[in-house]
Amino acid sequence: MGKHGPTLADVARVAGVSRSTASNAYNRPDQLSAPVRERVLAAAVSLGYPGPDPLARQLRTRRSGTVGVLVLERPGYAFSDPAAQLFLDGLAEGLGDAATGLLLLWGGAEAGGPPPSAVRAAGVDGFVSYCLPGDTAALDAVQERGLPLVTIDGPVGRGEACVRVANRAGQAAAVRHLLDLGHRRFGVVSMPLRADGFVGLASAGQLLDVTDPSSRDRLAAVRNELGGAGIDPSEVPVAVARSSHPADGRELTRLLMDLSPRPTALVALSDRLALGCLDAARSLGLRVPDDLSVTGFDAIPEASEAEPPLTTVAQDHALKGRLSGHLLREMLDGHPARDLEVSTRLVIGRSTAPPPGDTTGSTARATG
Amino acid sequence: MGKHGPTLADVARVAGVSRSTASNAYNRPDQLSAPVRERVLAAAVSLGYPGPDPLARQLRTRRSGTVGVLVLERPGYAFSDPAAQLFLDGLAEGLGDAATGLLLLWGGAEAGGPPPSAVRAAGVDGFVSYCLPGDTAALDAVQERGLPLVTIDGPVGRGEACVRVANRAGQAAAVRHLLDLGHRRFGVVSMPLRADGFVGLASAGQLLDVTDPSSRDRLAAVRNELGGAGIDPSEVPVAVARSSHPADGRELTRLLMDLSPRPTALVALSDRLALGCLDAARSLGLRVPDDLSVTGFDAIPEASEAEPPLTTVAQDHALKGRLSGHLLREMLDGHPARDLEVSTRLVIGRSTAPPPGDTTGSTARATG
DNA sequence: TCGATTTAGTGGATCGGTTCAGAAGGATAC
């Protein structure tokens, strides 16, 4: 009995059985008689044996029972987003007993996400990549290891399973709603387009090269929908945030409302940014929705509790998590990777109304 | 080369060196000449070898480079608490490179916390227990395994390292502040006292047997401080929540405000509950602080953004996380366990004022 | 020139389990 405590061999010796039998006492109770099993377990107790060493078992079985979750930034920061919280719970549920634990790996955006070394050192059966950009080194490391990977709202073409929200359809619905109300002057408040730390009004060039998949799809939907309504997308200002923190939304709203002509509707690409817009509007003395309409995306709980409640695009984050869990589970069972898209639903709050000076309401466009 | 991809032995064979040398190419670059190292790495690339298998390495070195974090309820739910988020980030920082990943293990309160089987199966170097009650089976499993354990705001006497906020001193300061303002009629809004799902006004018996350590210490401080001011603690109603969700605080506030005599000050044992109190007061048509004073505990970001900003007891959650990380690191390095207590600071917001009808303000008690 | 030290690389033991083919023994079938 080494200095590291008793091993299964010690237990077997004390119980007077072979190592195999002692092992079976833990893993295959049906493979041995009850009395022998009792004896083995009693020996374990008498030695203070805490059960088979997980590391040794994992090596032999080539299964660790844990799944790696890759997130941007510090874990607490990543999960300050209610959407991420719901997702995480859904994931835990969807994995069920395919994983007894979730291994969090993180890394700042400026460092390029979680370090590849951490990915290589992780004793996991598969990975889930939560909202990582496509050029993340960690994703390459996952693929080198040949482990199952499910990307969430991640880049296309990574050759693995992917769960994605219907970004385009959802964002288009929100814009159409604003058009229906009669708006013609828009401003967009966007999440970061790429990991370059840029803040401010995006140039045409920047809009051509967007690596963040959610931003890209939502932005494309906005511009496409406006174009379809006869509004030149290149005339629509896009303000880009450094993070998706409400404070950034506040700052950018001030920027957009300084423009002339001043927008009558702000399309925020996420609820957290939209909440910042509401705040900024308040402090600028603008009434929402009378003076300014605002839409969000995500339908986080705070959105409906905001004053006024946000018009936003709802997606079922918990469902996304559950689906991710199922997908990973399938892959762990040897099934091929699949892609899934979850649909959205426009939630009409009280942050949108016809533009100021327009008294015809929702008929404005039809008659205009 | 087996069906599971190349191993270090394959790389060594191709490079024409021994297994030891190939291993050194990865772990001890200084133990071999540059050309040989190049050759080994090149062989690895040509075989598509993704680097040493983490599971095998972990078994041999008896180090996994990951730390287990035990939380109550689903992980997303656990980290919906801003305090938990700050803690988690602090922990990640405090651990530094002692851990490249955090393994989340969870379990509902009604299930008794994280399952012991998950603890036994976890390939980790140590555990952090975040706000778990003392009678959690998972903690027994950790101790059976003989792994380092740091409990946060956890039970005393578990024989391991512990980081704890100065609950009594902090809560006492808040109560003293209310007494100084002239309040004599108090109500307490408490987190769950034990994992029994009870909601409502606690009986004297229930107050004697509190297993949640934070609730116990804060409650004791309240009652002790009131007793010292000549108020009979047994006359002070204690409303117990099912969770620490603001909605519970709302519900319990209605309960307390239905009592007569009606309290003029509510002492909530956490900010989230206190935020619920503010909400409920608003919907009852009570002005805070004119009609009702409210104090919280934790100083979460939302507390200062609330209307009115909460008077609360600040604790540095991130510091707590960092200290926990350091403590665990020490233990991993073989140092003995230590206990640490982080101090608190009373943050005076605008949710507290002299009781209604009392115009003398803070001199009331001194002159009374 | 010769012994002492350093450097580069090797072989085998080891970490602590799981698994599988097979042996021993008893029960069952005919």
Add this chain to the structure above:
DNA sequence: GTATCCTTCTGAACCGATCCACTAAATCGA
């Protein structure tokens, strides 16, 4: 009575690395 089967248990191989004691060659000092 023997062939067959089932149950229960064993022995040895194996998972994929790391580590330690050791050797051979190179360098150094005087």
